Amino acid sequence: MFPGVSRRGMLFGGAALGASLLSSGQAAAQAPPGAIEYPVQPDSTKEQGRVILDDGGYGSRSQFENELRWRYPTDSLDSSWSLTPLAAGMGIITPSGLHFERHHGGIPTIDPEKHSLIVHGMVDKPLRFTMNDLKRLPSVSRTMFIECSGNGLSEWDKPTLKTVQGTHGLTSTSEWTGVLLSTVLKEAGIQDGAAWILAEGADAAVMTRSVPIDKAMDDAILAYGQNGEALRPEQGYPLRLLLPGYEGNTHIKWLRRLEISDKPFMTREETLKYTDLMPDGKAREFTLEMDAKSVITFPSGAMRLPTPGFYEISGIAWSGRGKITGVEISADGGKTWNKATLQEPVLDKCHTRFRMPWIWDGREAVLQSRCTDETGYVQPTLAELVKARGVYSVYHLNAIQSWHIAANGEVSNVHV
Amino acid sequence: MFPGVSRRGMLFGGAALGASLLSSGQAAAQAPPGAIEYPVQPDSTKEQGRVILDDGGYGSRSQFENELRWRYPTDSLDSSWSLTPLAAGMGIITPSGLHFERHHGGIPTIDPEKHSLIVHGMVDKPLRFTMNDLKRLPSVSRTMFIECSGNGLSEWDKPTLKTVQGTHGLTSTSEWTGVLLSTVLKEAGIQDGAAWILAEGADAAVMTRSVPIDKAMDDAILAYGQNGEALRPEQGYPLRLLLPGYEGNTHIKWLRRLEISDKPFMTREETLKYTDLMPDGKAREFTLEMDAKSVITFPSGAMRLPTPGFYEISGIAWSGRGKITGVEISADGGKTWNKATLQEPVLDKCHTRFRMPWIWDGREAVLQSRCTDETGYVQPTLAELVKARGVYSVYHLNAIQSWHIAANGEVSNVHV
Numbered sequence: 001m002f003p004g005v006s007r008r009g010m011l012f013g014g015a016a017l018g019a020s021l022l023s024s025g026q027a028a029a030q031a032p033p034g035a036i037e038y039p040v041q042p043d044s045t046k047e048q049g050r051v052i053l054d055d056g057g058y059g060s061r062s063q064f065e066n067e068l069r070w071r072y073p074t075d076s077l078d079s080s081w082s083l084t085p086l087a088a089g090m091g092i093i094t095p096s097g098l099h100f101e102r103h104h105g106g107i108p109t110i111d112p113e114k115h116s117l118i119v120h121g122m123v124d125k126p127l128r129f130t131m132n133d134l135k136r137l138p139s140v141s142r143t144m145f146i147e148c149s150g151n152g153l154s155e156w157d158k159p160t161l162k163t164v165q166g167t168h169g170l171t172s173t174s175e176w177t178g179v180l181l182s183t184v185l186k187e188a189g190i191q192d193g194a195a196w197i198l199a200e201g202a203d204a205a206v207m208t209r210s211v212p213i214d215k216a217m218d219d220a221i222l223a224y225g226q227n228g229e230a231l232r233p234e235q236g237y238p239l240r241l242l243l244p245g246y247e248g249n250t251h252i253k254w255l256r257r258l259e260i261s262d263k264p265f266m267t268r269e270e271t272l273k274y275t276d277l278m279p280d281g282k283a284r285e286f287t288l289e290m291d292a293k294s295v296i297t298f299p300s301g302a303m304r305l306p307t308p309g310f311y312e313i314s315g316i317a318w319s320g321r322g323k324i325t326g327v328e329i330s331a332d333g334g335k336t337w338n339k340a341t342l343q344e345p346v347l348d349k350c351h352t353r354f355r356m357p358w359i360w361d362g363r364e365a366v367l368q369s370r371c372t373d374e375t376g377y378v379q380p381t382l383a384e385l386v387k388a389r390g391v392y393s394v395y396h397l398n399a400i401q402s403w404h405i406a407a408n409g410e411v412s413n414v415h416v
Numbered sequence: 417m418f419p420g421v422s423r424r425g426m427l428f429g430g431a432a433l434g435a436s437l438l439s440s441g442q443a444a445a446q447a448p449p450g451a452i453e454y455p456v457q458p459d460s461t462k463e464q465g466r467v468i469l470d471d472g473g474y475g476s477r478s479q480f481e482n483e484l485r486w487r488y489p490t491d492s493l494d495s496s497w498s499l500t501p502l503a504a505g506m507g508i509i510t511p512s513g514l515h516f517e518r519h520h521g522g523i524p525t526i527d528p529e530k531h532s533l534i535v536h537g538m539v540d541k542p543l544r545f546t547m548n549d550l551k552r553l554p555s556v557s558r559t560m561f562i563e564c565s566g567n568g569l570s571e572w573d574k575p576t577l578k579t580v581q582g583t584h585g586l587t588s589t590s591e592w593t594g595v596l597l598s599t600v601l602k603e604a605g606i607q608d609g610a611a612w613i614l615a616e617g618a619d620a621a622v623m624t625r626s627v628p629i630d631k632a633m634d635d636a637i638l639a640y641g642q643n644g645e646a647l648r649p650e651q652g653y654p655l656r657l658l659l660p661g662y663e664g665n666t667h668i669k670w671l672r673r674l675e676i677s678d679k680p681f682m683t684r685e686e687t688l689k690y691t692d693l694m695p696d697g698k699a700r701e702f703t704l705e706m707d708a709k710s711v712i713t714f715p716s717g718a719m720r721l722p723t724p725g726f727y728e729i730s731g732i733a734w735s736g737r738g739k740i741t742g743v744e745i746s747a748d749g750g751k752t753w754n755k756a757t758l759q760e761p762v763l764d765k766c767h768t769r770f771r772m773p774w775i776w777d778g779r780e781a782v783l784q785s786r787c788t789d790e791t792g793y794v795q796p797t798l799a800e801l802v803k804a805r806g807v808y809s810v811y812h813l814n815a816i817q818s819w820h821i822a823a824n825g826e827v828s829n830v831h832v
Contacts, residue, residue, distance in 0.1 A: 038525040044670065048620045049522025050649075051493040056485030059513040061474075062653045064528055065646045069472030077467040090593035090641035091557030093509065097475040098645070106465025109454040112480055138728045138773055141507030141759050177506035204464045225506035227643065229514070230481045233466075237478045254460065312554045343557050345761045357554055 035063045069098055070165050079104045079205070081148065083169025086297045086316070092143070092343065092351045094172035096227045101234045102148050102170065105204030108254055112238035115202070117184075117222070121260035124189030131238050134222060137179045142221065142244065144350045145318045147171035147290050149247035149274065149395035156391045159413040164300035167401060167413060171318065173351040174235075176242055177225030181258075182217045190217075190260060198259040198267070199241045199252040209250045209274075210264035211243060215288075219244050222255065245320030245349040246288045247395070249274055279390035290320030292379050293398040294327055294354070294371035305409035308362035313340070316351045319373035323347070326372045327354040333366035333402065333416045334381070340369070365405040366416055382415060451479045485514055486581050495520045495621070497564065499585025502713045502732070508559070508759065508767045510588035512643045517650045518564050518586065521620030524670055528654035531618070533600075533638070537676035540605030547654050550638060553595045558637065558660065560766045561734045563587035563706050565663035565690065565811035572807045575829040580716035583817060583829060587734065589767040590651075592658055593641030597674075598633045606633075606676060614675040614683070615657045615668040625666045625690075626680035627659060631704075635660050638671065661736030661765040662704045663811070665690055695806035706736030708795050709814040710743055710770070710787035721825035724778035729756070732767045735789035739763070742788045743770040749782035749818065749832045750797070756785070781821040782832055798831060 041047055069082035081102040084094055101107075112131045120126040151170035154160040161167045190213065197216050201207040211220070221242040224231055231237040236253025243250050249269060264270065264286070276284040294317035299305055317324045323346050328337035343353035354369070371379045380388075382399035389396075404414040457463060485498035497518040500510055517523075528547045536542040567586035570576040577583045606629065613632050617623040627636070637658040640647055647653045652669030659666050665685060680686065680702070692700040710733035715721055733740045739762050744753035759769035770785065787795045796804075798815035805812075820830040 040525050040527045040530075044524030044526055044618050045620060045622050048494060049519065049524040051522050052485075052487045052496050052498045052517055052519065054487065056487045056498040057513075058477075058484055059515070059648050059650055061512075062528075062646060062649050063525075064654075067645070068474055069468075071468045071470065071472045078464060080468050082468045082472040089644055090555070091559075091591045091644055093591045093644040095643055095645045096477075096511070099475070101468055103465065103468065106467050108460030108465040109456050109479075110460055111456045112478075114456075136727065139506070139730070139771065141769060143507075175507045175509045202460050204461060206461050227511055228505055228507055228509040229483070229511045230478060232475050233478050234475055238480075311552065314555070345763070347761070353557060355555065 035060070037063045067098065069101065070169065078106070081150075081170065083165050084172045085165045086169055086295070087164050087300050087303070089297060089316070092173050092316070092353050093227065094174060096174065096229075096232050096235075099172040099174065099232065099235060100148065100170045102150075102248060103203070103234070104207050107233050108203045109233070110202060110238060110254060115238050115256070117239060117256060117258065119184060119188045119258045119260075121198075122191040122194040122262065123260055124191065125187070127184070127188050129184065131224065134179055134239070135224060137183055139177055140180055140221060141175055141177040141225070142242075143173065143175045143347055144242070144244050145171055145173045146242075146248045146251055147293075147318070149249065149287070149290065152397040153394050156386070156393065156397055159415050162302045162413060164295060164297050167301070168295045170248070171351070174226045175228065176221060176223045178221045178223035178242065181220035181222055181241070184222065185216060185260075193262045194260045195262050196260075196264045198257070198261065198265045199250070199255060200257040200259075201236070201252045202254040202256040207249070207252055207269065208265065208267040209252060209269055210267065211250060213260070215243060215246070243288075245290060247274070247290055250288060274395060276389065276395055277392040279392065287396055290318075291396060291398040292319035292321065292324070292371050292373040292377050293317065294369040294379055295401045296329070296367055296369045296403060299367065299405065299411045300403055301411055301413040303411045305360055305405065305411070307409070308360050311358050311360055313356045313358045313367065315354055315369050317354055317369065317371035318349070318351050319371070319377070320349060321377065322349065322374040324352040324371050325374050327352070328370045329356050330368045330370070331358065331365045334368055334400070337370065360405065362407065364407055366414065367403045367405060368400050370400050451476070453479045483514065485517065486585065494522070497566075497586065499581050500588045502580045502585055502711070503716050503719070505713060505732070508589050508732070508769050509643065510590060512590065512645075512648050512651075515588040515590065515648065515651060516564065516586050518566075518664060519619070519650070520623050523649050524619045525649070526618060526654060526670060531654050531672070533655060533671060533674065535600060535604045535674045535676075538607040538610040538678065539601075539676055540607065541603070543600070543604050545600065547640065550595055550655070551640060553599055555593055556596055556637060557591055557593040557641070558658075559589065559591040559763055560658070560660050561587055561589045562658075562664045562667055563709075563734070563736075565665065565703070565706065568813040569810050572802070572809065572813055575831050578718045578829060580711060580713050583717070584711045586664070587767070590642045591644065592637060592639045594637045594639035594658065597636035597638055597657070600638065601633060601676075609678045610676045612677050612680045614673070614677065614681045615666070615671060616673040616675070617652070617668045618670040618672040623665070623668055623685065624681065624683040625668060625685055626683065627666060629676070631659060631662070659704075661706060663690070663706055666704060690811060692805065692811055693808040695808065703812055706734075707812060707814040708735035708737065708740070708787050708789040708793050709733065710785040710795055711817045712745070712783055712785045712819060715783065715821065715827045716819055717827055717829045719827045721776055721821065721827070723825070724776050727774050727776055729772045729774045729783065731770055731785050733770055733785065733787035734765070734767050735787070735793070736765060737793065738765065738790040740768040740787050741790050743768075744786050745772050746784045746786070747774065747781045750784055750816070753786065776821065778823065780823055782830065783819045783821065784816050786816050
């Protein structure tokens, strides 16, 4: 039952107030490794609290907050990833300390004073920019998601991961700041016939991807800022290419070189990896734009609803092709759908928080969310997606996620 | 000179590219206390970088980034404050670790499992909410500023502080998440005649302020989230009252009690403090809404422009009464003004980033910004403000800030 929320006193009945909500994954508050533990004050009004640090300090989170990224168990750590704890997320911003990671050769340690970006190839003037040069140029800020195209990769065939962190945690949102790539390219002077740009990272993988010149001249950003401060090391410090709406691996981190050409470079990452094998044996390549996708983050896998009664269903939706225009929620496995509320402002190519009140009657249920973006594209069911793409694809799984609610309140990942 | 930025090759001449920009306050990169220092890789493409932590971890910033809050030198630490390094800011989000602090009795350490909020007084049903109860209610997120009404307090008479961190650093912006206070008040049932609410903190100061009931029922939020995770301890963990646009001290931290009444409570903070003494000996009280204000953060005090040439002037503007509708910039001490670009989306009662290209001709200049909000209110000059309020006011200094650029590029705080 999806109740209205505005009528006085109608919302919670009586049972819900006073009830506690437990997540089995986070049962006991336990300080994370390295956190400073302060003695809890039995009556904090009766004794002076901690004072401000001498140097003003750089704050850290409470000792009672213990969400961490989760490292996926890859065979080797040479190339690995960690996932954002989406179940603990609120609003649309991902804390920089919890932004997902995907490294192909580890996190390099780069001195920004020695780092530079070279722009060459089919340009009138090859240029080299130090970080100081780039920071002196006109800047822009943009709040947007980055999603790894491998997000959900283990879920094509059958449900394997228990939590939303596992199934969907390779997507995060930040407010990014930097220089429009077009500003730099106009300065270098793009020659006639230029059609692609190679972006190259300074990591041990020398990560490289080809980017269409139209995208580069449209909304691509050379980013040095994330959530109001410098990029985090795991996100490419000191410089990262941002391609709003494109798959995460194209947002080249530790960016050091841009080469302009008339054709794509067919790098290792666009031949061996990051293509999508179809049932007919052909592979889709340069599937750069992320399709519209949504997931319910509360309630989600491995939680337990303690009692029947009122809950707010909440989650995130996003599209690499524009704004989210609607999210619908089903509590009966897709038979009937109700419109969720979208958190304003809804931003282009950005996580959009959705919310909907729900009264759980204590019986089995299957919760799903389905989003639509401004191109009119509707998030498909897994059956529809598999029908179109087969199950050899590793990347670009954007199907509707189903969470089963058992009669005892346990929430689990299912395919329906 | 304010140039256009869109013409190819016209932007930088030649001199600016390759030039380095120095801030005298932050000359050398030096790892802040406690930062883990990793060896810099001379060629980071030739050796594997750091791997992801076993537990996935909670990331920290680069060892080369050293901005800190600055503790104002108060006589005692019982009641003190630290300021956000606005000169290093980008976009509109303040990193949670750099959000300004203002404590009247230090930072209490509160176990969220033991914390609760009491709602009583002129209500039908007195209620107690645990943190779990509150998190189960319908939630909202809102990106907004909080500004201490004492921001700039030393600057009424003459310029005293050298940097924008000192003059304006008691304002910060976060994406906050929590429950609308109206949701809780509707549940308790407000009685006829109720006009004010007392909000009380669980800190050693037992900080208390009275809030008009109309504000409480409009957009006030019981916040438990900040920038996608739990509130930081310095910001009231586990619960803070948010009053969008109101002076910072009313956003009661470590919130534990709300009492509904028919009149204001005339607490210590609204008699001894947080009133504005006028030239005629009378005091303005309950000056709750923050007036529109703006400041240029680049270039700003204690920086040095290394050479004449192209710069992007950048700063923030905000109003407690709605959206910022325009920011103008003067380079001649207020004789002529030019319109700055506002970063989209412009949000209600939120920092708004503004930017404008500028070519410095190498001669003395005075840079100023002046904002207008959607009520039509225009940020006043200091002379206009002093004429209206005198110089006995400590709070609510929102005058236009002037930065003097010397012929050698040094930037300093001046009154013109």
